[in-house]
């Protein structure tokens with residue numbers, strides 16, 4: 465069983481690149497569990513800082529990043545934001561076309577995401593069209609997800625995948641192929657298999 469632990473006394477004050485609030489250290493820990501109860505920790509899977517206000521999250525590298533001068537810092541964080549948007553649109557498009565067609569609701573969700581990141585709309589449209597036409601050629605989609613894991617955080621991958629799954633479930637259900645794909649995404653992003661169940665439970669709560 466995987467649990468997310470918050471370390472309240474490890475705070476980076478005012479470090480959130482998105483809203484400027486404090487970032488708190490969190491970790492995903494693999495527990496030995498029995499009958500659905502976590503008994504004792506087996507190992508730490510990954511640590512990351514998360515803003516409790518806007519929910520942005522970053523690898524522990526953020527400790528070094530915030531020491532950079534303002535211009536460099538700004539640039540790095542902008543790049544990270546763009547990367548998230550690109551990976552999200554790629555993953556959503558790929559999940560949407562997996563059943564062979566893109567229905568109206570899925571199109572609307574994709575356009576809503578593009579609207580949210582209007583400053584890079586052209587790039588996102590290009591990515592969406594490329595995934596529509598060439599699917600996951602050369603692991604294009606997986607590579608983006610992997611990059612989100614490396615450059616943002618494990619929690620960002622989870623946030624991204626649950627956003628994508630929410631779109632899939634807009635019609636109230638999620639089919640077998642979509643679940644299989646989700647499983648594959650988790651594997652490709654180098655997340656432990658248990659994250660699949662974590663993600664499913666996260667999505668069901670929404």
Ligand SMILES: [Zn+2]
Nearest residue numbers: 480483515518
């Ligand atoms: Zn924030």
